[in-house]
Amino acid sequence: MTDLVRTNKTVITILQDLIKGKISIDKAENLLNQNQILHLKDIAKIDIGRDIRKGIPEVVLGEGKEESDLIAIIEKTLKRQGRVIVSRINPLKLAKIKKMLDPKKIIIKSKKTVAVFREKRYRINITGAKIGVLTAGTSDISIAEEAQIIAEEMGCKVFLEVDVGVAGIHRLIPALKKMVESKVEAIVVVAGMEGALPSVVTGVVSVPVIGVPASSGYGFGKEGLAALMAMLQSCTLGLSVVNIDNGIAGGSFAALIANNLHRKTETKKNR
Numbered sequence: 597m598t599d600l601v602r603t604n605k606t607v608i609t610i611l612q613d614l615i616k617g618k619i620s621i622d623k624a625e626n627l628l629n630q631n632q633i634l635h636l637k638d639i640a641k642i643d644i645g646r647d648i649r650k651g652i653p654e655v656v657l658g659e660g661k662e663e664s665d666l667i668a669i670i671e672k673t674l675k676r677q678g679r680v681i682v683s684r685i686n687p688l689k690l691a692k693i694k695k696m697l698d699p700k701k702i703i704i705k706s707k708k709t710v711a712v713f714r715e716k717r718y719r720i721n722i723t724g725a726k727i728g729v730l731t732a733g734t735s736d737i738s739i740a741e742e743a744q745i746i747a748e749e750m751g752c753k754v755f756l757e758v759d760v761g762v763a764g765i766h767r768l769i770p771a772l773k774k775m776v777e778s779k780v781e782a783i784v785v786v787a788g789m790e791g792a793l794p795s796v797v798t799g800v801v802s803v804p805v806i807g808v809p810a811s812s813g814y815g816f817g818k819e820g821l822a823a824l825m826a827m828l829q830s831c832t833l834g835l836s837v838v839n840i841d842n843g844i845a846g847g848s849f850a851a852l853i854a855n856n857l858h859r860k861t862e863t864k865k866n867r
Contacts, residue, residue: 678714679712729850752855755774789813790826
């Protein structure tokens with residue numbers, strides 16, 4: 597059985613028929629558009645063409661979905677494209693789902709709130725790009741893991757350093773030094789409370805920084821609001837900010853930057 601590497605048998609068949617003159621360009625375009633969406637009656641419409649189109653895999657939100665619905669989505673998507681990522685999945689729900697999948701055929705990589713289900717024949721397209729992920733505190737790790745997982749699934753090598761917030765700024769220096777020496781092409785910074793760490797990092801590195809406010813803060817600026825406002829108000833240039841607790845958005849944005857930059861660099865080297 598051939599490996600699955602960001603391709604789909606139906607897409608290949610359509611393109612082959614177009615090359616052979618069996619179908620017109622308009623017909624091929626129509627078939628390709630139809631092939632972008634996987635319909636699960638009364639449950640979901642999965643964008644299975646996103647990975648090919650954008651370089652960002654489809655991610656299914658696990659929160660608020662019934663186990664039976666999640667199982668149906670996972671099984672159908674695996675059959676169609678060989679991989680599915682589920683974010684914000686309850687550990688107990690994940691444990692039940694694991695028992696319902698064949699371990700001989702399916703590899704499951706999971707962190708606290710995110711999981712990747714992958715057929716053993718699926719192969720990730722390793723790009724060679726590198727990103728860094730930092731957390732201000734230990735409470736922010738689960739959000740950082742979302743960023744790590746999505747970036748790794750997009751082919752990046754991820755350097756993760758945790759608990760390096762501004763309350764002990766000396767902890768940040770070795771972590772940043774490691775990332776700069778490793779030549780990361782973007783850095784994701786997850787921070788709660790006052791959300792100061794992304795501004796500090798942005799002020800000392802030359803690569804794009806993506807700030808992810810975490811809801812670990814409490815008191816006046818509780819639930820990540822203070823962190824979000826602080827990051828949006830930052831006077832350091834080169835910082836972009838995603839929504840509260842959205843590690844998936846931060847990681848995918850960083851990976852997209854790194855992959856495109858790495859691709860252009862490799863193209864120049866090969867000229």
